[in-house]
Amino acid sequence: MQLARNNDIADYLIEPDPLRADLTRSVNGTDQNGTVQTISVVEERPLTIYLNAQEIVTAMTIGDYPEYLALGFLRNQGMLLEDDDITGVDYDEDLDVVVVRTARETSYEDKLKKKTRTSGCAVGTVFGDMMEGLEDVQLPATKVRTSWLYDLAAKINRTPSLYLEAGAIHGTVLCRENAPLVYMEDVGRHNAVDKIAGWMLRHDRVAEDKILYTTGRLTSEMVIKTAMMGIPVLASRSGFTAWGVEIAREVGLTLIGRMRGQRFICLAGEDRLIRDVDPASVKVEAGKHGRKGGRA
């Protein structure tokens, strides 16, 4: 068992709550034999995010951490600055609205006009220039042990989650060394990342010793978000896009994909990998916990 020799790993600070009643719904259908089946499906609800008096966006989310989602979204869009004094984060459950307030007066009319529809995305839009602010980013050359990566994958895959309960959802996990710390899920995989960004902002966590693990694909936007968050390592079960790889190499992000069982591919930051475990000694995933490689 991969985790046996690492029983000193920290507990999660936040983990999925698959039994929380408002995150899933039971619906009836029929299976291939015509038998009525009751299955559990994830909820998807709108959340409108305001920055001070300005309506910024309506996000479709499972709705579990609206405040973190709003904070992280605004931070990752560059609409909340590093030194911004956040004077309030008010969530109105009845209106499905979060208002983030800052001491600084904000106005992003121009930014909201420029739209980039991103990959993995419906009619996805990144506001402003996707690459804006990225030219200054050079991530710290944090070392990564391959034993951590195997430990993280094994622990995350065994963690009870909405994915295991209802499927059709993405997960992203903030980790340090071999310990998963904050495990967020959402119908939109970037919501999951934004909720982590919001958590980090609220709790003033440093990024340079962190690893971000995602179930989704390593597209340009995923790489850009991770880099903007200052996290030097991004790992996934899924695959890559060419531009994602290119940006990771430019900003010094260690990029590891196609992580399944013993296997992985490192396409950027190979010099930071410490290969401290023989892959042949890594236990392969049990079918039950073998997550599918999502293509989101």
Add this chain to the structure above:
Amino acid sequence: MQLARNNDIADYLIEPDPLRADLTRSVNGTDQNGTVQTISVVEERPLTIYLNAQEIVTAMTIGDYPEYLALGFLRNQGMLLEDDDITGVDYDEDLDVVVVRTARETSYEDKLKKKTRTSGCAVGTVFGDMMEGLEDVQLPATKVRTSWLYDLAAKINRTPSLYLEAGAIHGTVLCRENAPLVYMEDVGRHNAVDKIAGWMLRHDRVAEDKILYTTGRLTSEMVIKTAMMGIPVLASRSGFTAWGVEIAREVGLTLIGRMRGQRFICLAGEDRLIRDVDPASVKVEAGKHGRKGGRA
């Protein structure tokens, strides 16, 4: 073999071209053993869509059918009307720009201001009101044979594709009865759907006898797009969201998910299913062709 008794199925009108040189790139990385590996990853490039003089959006796409993508995107956003006279579709490869021209003067300033960030999505945005126009939609009660669904899944999974070549990509296939007709792939799954919408618009195809098969999740936006295209059946290997199911039931869309091997679940439109084949007689997928259940 499931397809053996259906050799009279039509050939694809459009199928993936996984060997087309500009859609993938070879990159070097190292695997778990430190061995250098050259793998194929999909390209992801910006395409800016104009409607007449107005810049509408920049989409991240693999770039294979820019004209269909532009037409389908604008149609699915309700910016191209059914009776619009399209006077030109001009693609400039050097500028990564497509301009769609109409006889009607268009202006969507107000619509572009309203943003909904969709699920499955980075910083996804649906312009205008997501549900706009949907209240009038009632899809035809087209019957669906379960033998068609099994045939389609078997044929699509065996079709050479960018997914099989490089992974990290979504596929959507327009089908009629048991014949897949147009198979589009893209880094953004909704680009794949929009390319199909553009193809249908350009070739003036009816929707009422069609089936849409997707590798992605059956979220609200996916259900809304299919309904807006007038296609009465949506099938997927992946799972559902609660709102997707709710909308499908409202508009009369037959919704089938979790289709893998012999299994599937029908969550809407059960009364249109003709169960003409014994699931036990359906051959299970060979591992090589067993697509993963994406969570995009």
